[in-house]
Amino acid sequence: MSASAEPRPFSQPVIRHLAWLCRAPQLYHGDQTFHPRDWLPADHEQVLRYWDRHPDNLPPLLQPPFPRRLGLYVEQLYACLLQDLLGWTLLARNLQIREGQRTLGELDFLVLNTATQQVEHHEIAVKFYLGHDTCGRVRWYGTNTRDRLDLKTDRLLQHQAQMTTTAAGQACLADLGVIARPRVRLFMPGYLFQPLEGLLPVPAQVAPDHGAGRWCHVADSARLPPMHWVVLHKPHWLGPWQQPATPEIGLLQQVAEQVEHDGRACLLARMEPALEGWQETERLFVVPNAWPGSASLG
Template sequence: MDKLNRAPEKLIQFVEEKASKRVGFYFESLLSYVLNTYPEFDVIAEHLQVHHEGKTLGEIDFIYRDMNTNEVVHLEVAVKFYLGSEAWMNQTLPLRHWLGPMINDRLDLKTSHLTNHQSQISHSPVFQDYAQTNKLPIPTHQSVLLVGYLFRNPNQHLSLPSGSAKEQDHRWFTLSSANEQLNKQHSYIILNKPYWLSKHHQKDNNLLFDQASLFNEVKKIMSKWHRPVLIASIDNQSDDGSLHHYTEDSRFFIVPDNWGGLSKPSQP
């Protein structure tokens, strides 16, 4: 991986050829490059649609052979960004209160779909018939890779789900409370898709906002699109010869004041 960090040109070209700004596709492109480049993996199929009697049973993200163990692995992947909301807490559905920014996705639904449906497709008799017809090996292992970020509101007391990375301490604020949460000493940048995945850094101050200009820009975006906005706080500016490096210190969402996650859901 160090070698890739030093010479990322082939990876950049590979990802750019995919020509998609969706975060999920971008992440899958990165993973596809790793699986297809490193000799430890032999990729057998990617984005394999399984059909039965004219209907699509589902799509398998990856099937690969682990060259160290000779195991055939069915891998399902997803990258997600969830905001925790006390209003949505439910004792019988312990992950329900982790919501996607547009409230069209939830952590409980996503984990259930990945573990109970997507990763089980390769177990089905339909897939095994499909694999035999198309001369594909039957996976011996099913695996799920779910990565992303979790965001908490500083005024709400929510615990992170079991298994979350300890450094997960990202925040979300409403538009009306954002100014009091912003630091006048920091600069900010609005993170656009598909570049939501990694820590942001740049060598100049292009596109950086101060506190006041960021607040005004977010208001303009929300008046047009009415959606949460993902932002990186830029704190450290370290000299590197004659250049400055601007590096992300933290990230947070600002949500509209009437964002759907602030009120209880209509369904229990």
């Protein structure tokens, strides 16, 4: 698609992030997957653009200050998606399920789908995984190597999605007047980053049009030709980055030196001219040479 055919970008970062959540393909694609696009009203794009042009009229959930942690920020955006875009009734957020003095877990969202009049239990996560092949064994690691795509998916399906089937979960729901078991919905958009060289097999559960990028060790970053890169800081890991100013050339090697010095990875976006300013066209994680032996990517 040519730049002239691209939709006009949103100027408010929070609207850009919310729009990405509405459309993002997911890292778990199954019967329980929740696709907001299937439920969004026909005028949702106009609503987003109105909010973008009139920040004084933003819903309270889209107004600063925002949570510093990315996960909490995403939860706030998701609550806005459910409540202010879909018009559904939010019954509970982060509802703790307790058995005596012990906390068994919590429900991310309990919501009334006003289109079906059915209560739904939504579990959400936005994840970023890097593929690594060790002697023919492919693993997809998160920004902390203790987090893996297979482990996260298993926990979503086998633990978090099952909380409402437990006696403690049912008792908690009954206290809210919910008798019938809620329908479970899972929402896990994100990105998979392939090695700089080669293409690893993607798990069957992942949507074919999932968000994608590349990763490389510091030692391999010098093989990339000079291009326009910018560092992406949270929460701007959500959705494509845009900016009016021309990015500098040569930033990649500066970042690579810092990554090796600090032992912490960095996420970058490659930029190209767009309809207005510069637009992200590719993502790259630069990781320490010791990764995945090092514990964390940041």
